[in-house]
Amino acid sequence: MSTVSERELKQLREHLGDRLNTEPALLAHYGHDSSRLAPEGAAVALVLAESTEDVSAALSWANEHEVPVSVRGAGTGLAGGANSYPGGLIISLERMNSILQIDAENRLAVVEAGVITATLDAAAKEHGLFFPPDPASAATSTVGGNIATNAGGLRCVAHGVTTDSVAALEVVLADGRIMRTGSRTRKNVVGYDLKSLFTGSEGTLGIITSATVRLKAIAPGIPRTFRAGFDSIEDAGRAVTAIVNGPHQPEILELLDTFSVEAVEAFHPTGVEIPKGAMLVGQTTGLDANERAEAIAAICTVNGASSTEVSESDSLLEARRLANPALNALGLRVSCDVAVPVASLAEVFNGLAEISKQHGLRISNVAHAGDGNLHCVVESNPELGGEAAAELVIDDITRYALSMGGTISGEHGIGAVKRHELPWQLDEASLAVQFAIKHALDPKGILTPARAI
């Protein structure tokens, strides 16, 4: 990569005016995400893009001068994917925050990439609709960022991941060309499925500037929250498998082990009973929400729950959404994002206990249990090897999840944090295909280089 000269920057400023910024404080602010990784270095400039044309001008310039580009939505990513590059350009989409259309009759919305996820959801609500993707960061993260990372969340067990809600995309390619792909219709078999290829590509193939997304109808009636306390986390895992295979599909189905419940209660007290092993908490919707929540609670009891509860209050779910900050407040960072087939959950909790025992380090669990998506937190004790020892445990957990038919990342993505794990999951041919696609679409390698794949 070359070093950008003042003269070259001036060329870009001619296009962008004061949407181009070089203040060190701003570069630092926009130069990192929410992961534990520090940026690789300070960028030389920041584009606060206000239009697709701004993004196009910026990429055209970066491609010509071979300047590495990092792309930033709201900086809520957990994999270091938006961290800046030394001598690089940061492109922020946060000013591109218009909801361009809500097409209620076709249950579609067209939004610029920088729209906050919760803002779109609120706008849809006025039409009796909702935007299914709901990562825990929904109040601050952007739709574009959700799409670029194919974000998960709590409602995935009922509504799938972000890619399932993407109908069409506008993307700026590495050299500044603007591409539109996908369709407003559900059925569309015209050429390759580029919208799915770009969704989850973490800024390495192009920059998503706007999206047509699918909305769903809000179910009538009052949602119900159910909770079940288990003496044994293994029983809780078995209950999850039984619920998912039962006749009553929940909207949300989460698991917190004892340590996690304690952490969340310390951070945001709800008065919930601390279970001896684990707690399941979830939601049902629809006119029969109560009946279904009761039926799910009964499945929990059959599978060994020591207490169950159904209510209209969603305070427990609100508390669940705070698990990340709660654990951070205790000095723990979520370090792991594996997923396993849901029928293996009980066995996997056993296996995790075994790994914990082998290393002599505590492993705590918060899980999007209905999807088998586990966020394991490993004790980082300076007297027991500190972070380095914890990282070895994470490695073991990750390999173990793979051995159980799972994946190294359920929803946080690869970014810079998990790149070393890629060959554990992907075979040589699959890696080669990814590199070939990357090279074909970004031959100079300027877009979020050396991340995601």
Next chain:
Amino acid sequence: MSTVSERELKQLREHLGDRLNTEPALLAHYGHDSSRLAPEGAAVALVLAESTEDVSAALSWANEHEVPVSVRGAGTGLAGGANSYPGGLIISLERMNSILQIDAENRLAVVEAGVITATLDAAAKEHGLFFPPDPASAATSTVGGNIATNAGGLRCVAHGVTTDSVAALEVVLADGRIMRTGSRTRKNVVGYDLKSLFTGSEGTLGIITSATVRLKAIAPGIPRTFRAGFDSIEDAGRAVTAIVNGPHQPEILELLDTFSVEAVEAFHPTGVEIPKGAMLVGQTTGLDANERAEAIAAICTVNGASSTEVSESDSLLEARRLANPALNALGLRVSCDVAVPVASLAEVFNGLAEISKQHGLRISNVAHAGDGNLHCVVESNPELGGEAAAELVIDDITRYALSMGGTISGEHGIGAVKRHELPWQLDEASLAVQFAIKHALDPKGILTPARAI
């Protein structure tokens, strides 16, 4: 492309033995699909592959000698995608027909590509599960072919298209390398979404040899079929929009205009009342199937239906599945596969009537109405310009669907038949990206060349 020598064919026979075949009758049989297009020429050899290794050996050989390859499941495609090439190699997957696993607790099946779609569905049924994709050809088409074309069908309105049911794939790349991609877990954000890229790529990027697919639970209770007759097809279109936006989602929602109902009745009499304008027919499932079917029938009445009916018999749906052969029996071939946003249906039927009037040629409609997916059939009258005139009408219909926010192919794919229409829908950048990917993964262009993109 070079011409294959006897010596070169002998090399391949050393790998494949009698799985390599050169009998002209077999080459002709396996050298075409169900489209109206004739093959471009006779292939020189046919591989009746029995394993992934067979496919790998065949592609490795074809790549070395630059022999164009066509790929064949059951030959039910309607776009000429499986037609053979002059001097080419045909690879048939029909012998790779094992169901390798039904994992009921995780609602997954692992199948070889040549498994018949209905066979998989029947095997899933033994576990109380079903395979959602159900193209009209389900009784004869293969799972691999469904995936390669991202096939649609009747149940898409409730369960999405084939890609929504694909969890992981095994693919043989152009040079014979074997790649596995995807995951058994629903959440998996590890590298690019290659399984979606290969799904619907119509044999141009690799050959799908096996797949891990998602199954769903069969709803309890007895399904109900509903029917509504309309004097006006426009009213029927309005009813579809109202049903799709209503509280009761149907499992199936189809439309047949008067001419199509007559054609189906002539082919397979059910005694159904012939409507003056159009008939909607569909299905609901679940314990409240009857209540929901009645509610949908009531929506039809509000929107102008002159008669409605709810029953346990699915003979009408069976008849609907025969629309293709019924129209073929009248000398008509389904010529059009556009889709439009579902809220535009009433307006679109008006627009189609206008196009019909302009050309003086009758347009008939069968539609997967709940998805806005229209199969328009245009009268081909030798005294009024014959097929050539009909093709011009199809062109107008296709451009009109695009102008309404639609797509040139909802479920049949591009193949060879619709390639000239691609630039109508895809912009230059999107076409360039597709060609770049194709070239990156198949640099010699041996895999189903000059089709799909």
